[in-house]
Amino acid sequence: xxxxxxxxxxxxxxxxxxxxxxxxxxxxxxxxxxxxxxxxxxxxxxxxxxxxxxxxxxxxxxxxxxxxxxxxxxxxxxxxxxxxxxxxxxxxxxxxxxxxxxxxxxxxxxxxxxxxxxxxxxxxxxxxxxxxxxxxxxxxxxxxxxxxxxxxxxxxxxxxxxxxxxxxxxxxxxxxxxxxxxxxxxxxxxxxxxxxxxxxxxxxxxxxxxxxxxxxxxxxxxxxxxxxxxxxxxxxxx
Numbered sequence: 001x002x003x004x005x006x007x008x009x010x011x012x013x014x015x016x017x018x019x020x021x022x023x024x025x026x027x028x029x030x031x032x033x034x035x036x037x038x039x040x041x042x043x044x045x046x047x048x049x050x051x052x053x054x055x056x057x058x059x060x061x062x063x064x065x066x067x068x069x070x071x072x073x074x075x076x077x078x079x080x081x082x083x084x085x086x087x088x089x090x091x092x093x094x095x096x097x098x099x100x101x102x103x104x105x106x107x108x109x110x111x112x113x114x115x116x117x118x119x120x121x122x123x124x125x126x127x128x129x130x131x132x133x134x135x136x137x138x139x140x141x142x143x144x145x146x147x148x149x150x151x152x153x154x155x156x157x158x159x160x161x162x163x164x165x166x167x168x169x170x171x172x173x174x175x176x177x178x179x180x181x182x183x184x185x186x187x188x189x190x191x192x193x194x195x196x197x198x199x200x201x202x203x204x205x206x207x208x209x210x211x212x213x214x215x216x217x218x219x220x221x222x223x224x225x226x227x228x229x230x231x232x233x234x235x236x237x238x
Contacts, residue, residue: 001166002164002167003026003027003164004020004027004168004169005026005140005159006027006169007038007068008040008117008124009038009043009120010043010116010213011214012039012214013044013214014198014199014228017127017128018194018232019169019170021232022168022234024136025138027138027158028117028138028139030067030068030121030141031067033064033065033066034062034064034065034067036064040071040116040120041056042054043055043213044212044213045085045089045090046089046204046216048089049205050205052212058076059071059074069117071115071116072114072116073109073114073115073116079107079108079109083107090204090216093204093220094202094219094222095219095222099215099218103218130218132225138162159187160187164189165190166191167184169192169193169194170193171195171196181238184237185238191238192234192235192237193234193235195233196231197232198211198231199228201220202220202221203216
C-alpha cells in the first residue's frame with residue numbers, strides 16, 4: 001500500500017495534490033505540534049506586479065508546539081478579508097465568476113467548525129472532489145492512540161500499523177535528513193521523495209509565480225488536474 005503522512009495544510013500548493021493522487025491512503029497528521037512558519041493556517045496567492053501575498057486563517061492564542069487538532073480558529077471576521085483579497089487578486093482571471101461562487105461556501109467555516117485541522121481537512125477533501133481526485137484518509141489522532149517516541153519512530157509505527165509498502169513524502173523533510181533510510185530498509189518500506197517539476201500555467205501578469213495555493217490554479221485554468229499531473233516526478237531513495 002502506498003502511504004503519505006502529512007499535516008492538513010490550508011488551501012495547499014499543487015504539489016500537495018500530486019502527493020494525494022499517487023497514494024492509496026493519506027494519514028492526516030493532525031496531532032503533531034504547530035511549528036512557526038508552517039502552512040497550516042496560511043498560504044500564498046498572486047497579486048499585482050507579479051508578487052504574492054498571504055491569506056491567513058487567524059487563530060486564538062496558543063503555546064508553540066500545540067497539536068494541530070487543538071488549534072482553535074479565531075471568531076473575527078477574517079473570512080470577509082480573504083474574500084476581498086481574492087476578489088482584488090483574481091477578478092480578471094478566466095474562471096473568476098465560477099470559482100468565486102464555489103469558494104464562498106467552501107472557505108466559510110461551517111456551524112461550530114472551530115478546530116483548524118478539521119476545517120483544513122474538509123477543504124482538502126472538497127478540493128480533491130473538484131479536481132477529480134479520490135482521497136482516502138484516516139485521521140492520526142483517532143486511528144493511532146499510543147503514539148510515542150521521536151518523530152521518526154512515530155512515523156514508522158504508523159506506516160507499519162497500516163501495512164505500508166511504499167511511503168511518499170515531500171522533498172523538504174527527506175532533504176533535512178529527518179528519516180533514517182536504514183530503518184525503512186529493515187521494515188521493507190520503500191521511501192519516495194517528491195521532485196515536483198512545477199508546471200507553468202496561464203497567470204495574469206508578466207511573469208510566472210510558482211508554489212502558490214491551489215486557489216491560483218483554479219482561478220486561471222479550466223482543467224487543473226492536467227497541470228497538477230504535468231509536474232509529477234518521484235525519486236526512490238532506498
